[in-house]
Amino acid sequence: MNAITDLNDLRLFAEVVEHGSFTAAARGLGVQTSKLSRRVRALEEELGVRLLNRTSRSLSLTETGRQFHQHCLALVAESKAAKDIVDRTRSRPQGTVRIACPVALLESGISAIIARYVEDNPDVQVLLDATNRRVDVVEEGLDFAIRVRLPPLENTDLAVRQLGLSIHILVASPALAARHPAPSSIESVKEWPTLSMASSSERFVWNLVDVEGRVTSWVHQPRLATDDLASLRVAAISGVGVAMLPRELIEADIQAGRLLHLLPGLATTPGLVHAIFPTRRGMVPAVRHLLDALVAGFEGLNQQR
Numbered sequence: 001m002n003a004i005t006d007l008n009d010l011r012l013f014a015e016v017v018e019h020g021s022f023t024a025a026a027r028g029l030g031v032q033t034s035k036l037s038r039r040v041r042a043l044e045e046e047l048g049v050r051l052l053n054r055t056s057r058s059l060s061l062t063e064t065g066r067q068f069h070q071h072c073l074a075l076v077a078e079s080k081a082a083k084d085i086v087d088r089t090r091s092r093p094q095g096t097v098r099i100a101c102p103v104a105l106l107e108s109g110i111s112a113i114i115a116r117y118v119e120d121n122p123d124v125q126v127l128l129d130a131t132n133r134r135v136d137v138v139e140e141g142l143d144f145a146i147r148v149r150l151p152p153l154e155n156t157d158l159a160v161r162q163l164g165l166s167i168h169i170l171v172a173s174p175a176l177a178a179r180h181p182a183p184s185s186i187e188s189v190k191e192w193p194t195l196s197m198a199s200s201s202e203r204f205v206w207n208l209v210d211v212e213g214r215v216t217s218w219v220h221q222p223r224l225a226t227d228d229l230a231s232l233r234v235a236a237i238s239g240v241g242v243a244m245l246p247r248e249l250i251e252a253d254i255q256a257g258r259l260l261h262l263l264p265g266l267a268t269t270p271g272l273v274h275a276i277f278p279t280r281r282g283m284v285p286a287v288r289h290l291l292d293a294l295v296a297g298f299e300g301l302n303q304q305r
Contacts, residue, residue: 007075009043013051014072016040021059093286094123100135101128101146104229105273108166108248110146113297117290124286132227137276143287144277146294151272158276161291164298166246168268170208171259173239183262186216193241195232196222206244208266216266244268273298 012029016036019025026033044051051065061069101110106128118126129135135145137158148166172192183189186208196204204225206218223241226232233250236243237258247267253259275291277283 009039009046010072011076011079012036012039013043014069014076016052016059017061017065017069017072092123093121093284093289095284095286096125096127097286097290098127098142099129099144099146099290100131100137100140100142102132102148103130104132104246104249105146105148105166106130107230108246109297110294113294114290116297117293121286121289124290126290138278142277144275144291146273146275148271148273150269153272153274156276158278159280161275161277161295163273163275163291163294165270166248166273167270168244169247169250169264170206170242170244170262170266171236171250171254172242172262173237174257174260175239176241177260177262186218186263186266189242189262190218190220194220194222195235195241195243196220196225197229197232198225198227207268208244208263209269210265 012025015029016022016025019028022033022037022040026036029036040052047068049064050062051068053060053062114126114128118124129142135142137143137145146163153160170189176192180192181188183192194204196206204220204222206220208216208218210216224232224235229245229249232243233245233253235241236245236250237253242262250259254261275294277287
């Protein structure tokens with residue numbers, strides 16, 4: 001026997017049995033009695049058996065109808081349970097959230113924000129991919145990915161929510177600074193050894209903006225170049241060279257005296273830290289509240305600076 005084409009007919013049949021008559025069931029469902037009767041009769045014809053004994057005054061189940069009714073009740077219960085799961089997911093944060101984020105952003109404060117969110121929401125599980133590669137949120141089934149890019153952001157079919165800003169500043173260890181005169185301009189730092197993010201062209205340029213918006217470019221040859229910001233931070237603290245690092249990554253090092261902020265009047269153009277996700281439609285509370293927590297967390301980080 002082939003599968004029943006319309007599972008709603010099983011629910012309608014169960015309603016008729018529960019109410020004891022087509023009239024009472026139709027009233028409870030808000031449909032016409034004649035329509036309900038036709039649907040149940042069509043179900044019997046599709047199955048090739050009689051489920052109900054009908055008289056002008058009474059309605060009773062056949063033996064086959066009684067057994068069939070038990071399975072219909074199970075189906076209705078499973079359907080309700082499935083809907084309850086969706087309703088609970090929509091009402092409060094719960095379930096699994098899959099995200100990706102660059103390692104340096106995690107180390108600059110995002111990991112702490114996520115940890116607090118998980119602690120505050122015990123019914124939520126966060127699966128975090130710490131990666132510097134460019135991920136595909138749709139192909140990889142992610143709820144969102146966090147990125148940082150210089151404005152303007154590229155056009156995309158994905159939804160975007162800005163989380164905060166990220167600027168890079170020049171820093172050096174106190175030991176390195178002690179071996180050179182106190183810098184007063186970018187020219188006075190050009191004799192210092194440098195560290196840099198890797199460049200595919202092997203041409204290393206720092207573009208810095210002053211408080212009046214004027215851009216200064218510095219072409220340099222670093223002693224160490226890598227695509228890992230954490231390694232640059234360690235090298236800078238060790239006194240290997242001057243580094244241009246995200247302020248949020250090394251703020252604690254500046255406060256603790258492990259690094260010095262050189263030329264405070266210069267910084268990079270702020271990068272936009274943002275989350276990208278497939279769509280805003282149907283976003284469950286676990287994802288939406290985590291994004292809200294990240295926005296609030298970045299505001300807190302900015303206020304600390």
